[in-house]
Amino acid sequence: MDEVYRARTGRTVSSVVFAAEVPSLEEMLARRPDELQLAIYGASVTAHRLLADRGTGLDLLVGNSFGEIAALVAGGAHSVADGASLVCDRNEILRSHAPEGGLLALRCGRARSELLELAKEMRIRHALPGVVLGGGDRWVRRARSAHVPPAWGPVLAEDAVLLGAGTSRGIGMLTLRGLAENCRPVIHILGTNDLSAYQYEELAEDEAAHRLRRRAALVAAAREEGDVPVANARLRRLAQAREVHADLARLTALCGEGKMHYHVCDTCDPDQVRRVCAEVIAAHGGRPVDLLLNFSGQTRSAKLPAKSLRNFRAVRDIKVDTYHALKHAFAGNRPLRWVNAGSLGGLFGIQGETDYGAANDFLYTAAAESSAPAETAFGWELWDGTTRSTDPLVGEVLDRHMSRMPAAEGVAHFLAELGRPDAVPTLGYFGAVEQRIMREQRPWRTAVWAPEPETAAPDAGPLLGEITELGDGRLVAQREFSVDRDAYLEHHLAGGHPTVPRNARRGDRRAGGEGTGTRPRTRRGARSCP
Numbered sequence: 299m300d301e302v303y304r305a306r307t308g309r310t311v312s313s314v315v316f317a318a319e320v321p322s323l324e325e326m327l328a329r330r331p332d333e334l335q336l337a338i339y340g341a342s343v344t345a346h347r348l349l350a351d352r353g354t355g356l357d358l359l360v361g362n363s364f365g366e367i368a369a370l371v372a373g374g375a376h377s378v379a380d381g382a383s384l385v386c387d388r389n390e391i392l393r394s395h396a397p398e399g400g401l402l403a404l405r406c407g408r409a410r411s412e413l414l415e416l417a418k419e420m421r422i423r424h425a426l427p428g429v430v431l432g433g434g435d436r437w438v439r440r441a442r443s444a445h446v447p448p449a450w451g452p453v454l455a456e457d458a459v460l461l462g463a464g465t466s467r468g469i470g471m472l473t474l475r476g477l478a479e480n481c482r483p484v485i486h487i488l489g490t491n492d493l494s495a496y497q498y499e500e501l502a503e504d505e506a507a508h509r510l511r512r513r514a515a516l517v518a519a520a521r522e523e524g525d526v527p528v529a530n531a532r533l534r535r536l537a538q539a540r541e542v543h544a545d546l547a548r549l550t551a552l553c554g555e556g557k558m559h560y561h562v563c564d565t566c567d568p569d570q571v572r573r574v575c576a577e578v579i580a581a582h583g584g585r586p587v588d589l590l591l592n593f594s595g596q597t598r599s600a601k602l603p604a605k606s607l608r609n610f611r612a613v614r615d616i617k618v619d620t621y622h623a624l625k626h627a628f629a630g631n632r633p634l635r636w637v638n639a640g641s642l643g644g645l646f647g648i649q650g651e652t653d654y655g656a657a658n659d660f661l662y663t664a665a666a667e668s669s670a671p672a673e674t675a676f677g678w679e680l681w682d683g684t685t686r687s688t689d690p691l692v693g694e695v696l697d698r699h700m701s702r703m704p705a706a707e708g709v710a711h712f713l714a715e716l717g718r719p720d721a722v723p724t725l726g727y728f729g730a731v732e733q734r735i736m737r738e739q740r741p742w743r744t745a746v747w748a749p750e751p752e753t754a755a756p757d758a759g760p761l762l763g764e765i766t767e768l769g770d771g772r773l774v775a776q777r778e779f780s781v782d783r784d785a786y787l788e789h790h791l792a793g794g795h796p797t798v799p800r801n802a803r804r805g806d807r808r809a810g811g812e813g814t815g816t817r818p819r820t821r822r823g824a825r826s827c828p
Contacts, residue, residue, distance in 0.1 A: 299340050300380040303332075306725045311497065334387040335364055339385050342368035342606065343378060364388055383660045401591050422573060441726055448710060449717035452481035456589060461578055461587050463488045463620055464594030464812070466542045469681045473591065476709035478552035483588070485549060486578050488571070491539050500536060501543040508540065566619040568626055575627035589716075592635040594620040595657070598651040606774040610653045617657035621664060636673040637712075638665055645677055645726055646736070665723045674715065677726035679703045687712070701729025 300310040311333060342365060361369030364385055371381040380703065415431050430437040446499045454460070460477065464470050466489035472487060477587035493501065500511070512533055542560075550558040578587065595617050598609045613766055621638065644658025658677070663676035682702045711727065736744050 299336055299378065299382040301381050302386065306386055309333075311340060332386055335389060336385055338366060339368050339381065343371050343381070344690060346372040363782040370510050432544060441728070446711070447488070448713045449480070449713040451717075453477070453713050453716040454481040454483050456482050458588040458651040459486070459578070459582050460484065460587070460589045461486045461488070461575070461622060462593060463563075465489075465569075465591055466491065466545070466560070467538065467591070467703075469678070469775075470591065470593035471542075471545050472705050473593070473639075473709060473712055475552070476713060478549050480713055481561070482553045482557070484559075485557045485581075486561060487546075488561050488565055489542060490562070490564055491535060491542055493539055493543060493560065496536060496539055496561075501540055517817045525633040555725065559580060562821060565623060566616055568623045571620075571623040572627045575624070579631055584631070586631050587628070587633040589635045589637070590624065590628070591637050591639070592617075592621055592624060594663075595639070595654070596649060597654050601650050613651075613653040614657045618660050621661065632670055634639040634672065635716070636668075636670055637716075638673070640675045640677050642677045642679060642726055642728070642732060644730065647660045664723050668723070671724065672721040674721050675724050676715075677724065678708065679709050679729050679732070680726050681705050687812070698763060701731040703727065703729065718814065 299313055301560075303309060342361075345358070346359070346368075354373075358766040359369040359373050361367065367376070367381045367384050367388075370490050371378055419429060431584045454477070456758050458481065460474075460483045462470055462474060462485065466487050474487070476487070477483060500508075503511070515529050515533060518524065519525040546558055546560055559578075561577075563570045579585070596613055598605070598613055600609070602610075638661040639660040639714070641654065643646075644660075644662050647655045658675075661675040662677065662728050665673050679701045679705065682704050686699040686789055715722070715725065733744070
């Protein structure tokens with residue numbers, strides 16, 4: 299691999315693979331993508347060699363994305379050097395013709411067809427970076443605008459069992475209060491703040507008494523060097539616990555005595571989640587949970603170069619890990635209805651919240667691909683009145699990217715969807731801010747909610763070169779081949795000079811009459827609720 303990469307760039311990959319220290323996120327982002335991908339490719343091939351050397355036989359070699367190249371090398375179809383060249387070629391094409399990134403899935407029977415499809419897609423500006431081609435069809439995600447009438451009457455029975463993860467505060471608690479007012483179900487909340495760790499007076503006293511308690515605690519801490527941060531941390535937890543305690547009392551008043559249950563549980567811990575969910579199911583005679591709410595999440599806004607890898611993972615993983623823990627806990631007794639609280643950040647991204655956007659994108663994908671018939675991921679805007687919206691710094695950043703939705707409107711949307719007989723996998727609520735931002739900054743993405751024919755960029759793409767004639771059923775293109783641009787020509791030398799393979803020339807002529815237009819799109823995916 300070093301020889302291949304040195305011939306192209308004058309650098310080696312060994313320094314990446316065998317680095318003495320694990321690089322930081324900032325250092326990784328500063329590296330060239332081809333260095334990282336070559337390192338991953340080399341590590342994959344090495345892992346296979348180590349297994350083989352130790353006598354472990356493999357019946358199947360599977361690769362994903364450029365991992366397919368490693369699988370082909372491990373299977374003996376290519377040498378390590380040829381595989382490294384393919385990885386470099388792939389990166390070169392992506393860097394030159396897809397600067398904004400994207401995802402393309404191809405299902406074609408012949409290599410020539412795959413390359414033509416790839417070239418065609420590279421000339422299109424996509425509303426969203428996901429395309430599936432196969433069987434003569436082209437599939438992209440689109441939002442289907444639909445009027446959703448308000449819910450009439452209770453959306454659940456009074457004896458319905460509801461389990462909420464991450465619903466002790468924020469929009470989760472606001473949603474629970476809306477459900478309690480609507481149908482008075484039996485509610486089980488999974489929360490991390492152990493209320494039994496506080497004295498009852500700490501939780502129940504009025505605000506005046508609580509302010510006096512805070513002041514006394516801080517004065518006492520100030521007398522002891524280094525104790526003020528500890529005291530502040532406990533007081534923050536106490537303030538959150540007081541909020542939870544008050545909301546639990548409100549829910550009990552709405553639903554009735556004995557219908558409100560709070561379970562201390564780390565929702566990222568599969569064992570804890572499994573134990574609590576088993577207790578809930580057993581408490582109700584083994585019947586399935588009627589409604590599961592997965593509202594776990596947190597944010598730590600910062601631009602990516604300034605965000606530590608630890609913070610990035612903490613924000614991203616809480617949603618992903620909670621989802622997986624709940625799936626495993628209910629594998630043998632699925633909830634009748636499953637709702638994930640997501641964000642439009644998972645669809646369009648938010649500056650400073652790449653981790654949060656990635657987690658919500660996961661929820662979108664998981665709901666769309668779930669085998670459960672009644673699972674939905676909501677793509678919410680910013681709910682006004684929640685902790686995120688009242689924080690001045692966070693609110694200022696989010697207001698540049700998202701509309702503010704009144705909490706009452708959010709609850710009404712939620713109840714309306716819950717009252718529908720059919721569950722839609724993915725939902726997005728596009729407000730005026732989101733639509734304005736898309737129109738101003740990335741106008742081609744407005745096709746997500748207002749589908750229009752996708753237009754090709756003026757350049758002809760990496761394979762055809764310059765189009766000199768284009769008409770009905772006819773395309774003529776001029777293409778200059780060189781070893782630097784087309785590395786595979788190194789394997790087709792005649793007298794030391796590169797030649798175009800005969801099959802490629804015939805393929806080019808046959809491709810001339812196929813045209814460059816795109817197939818009509820099939821709309822699939824989220825519903826947009828203006």
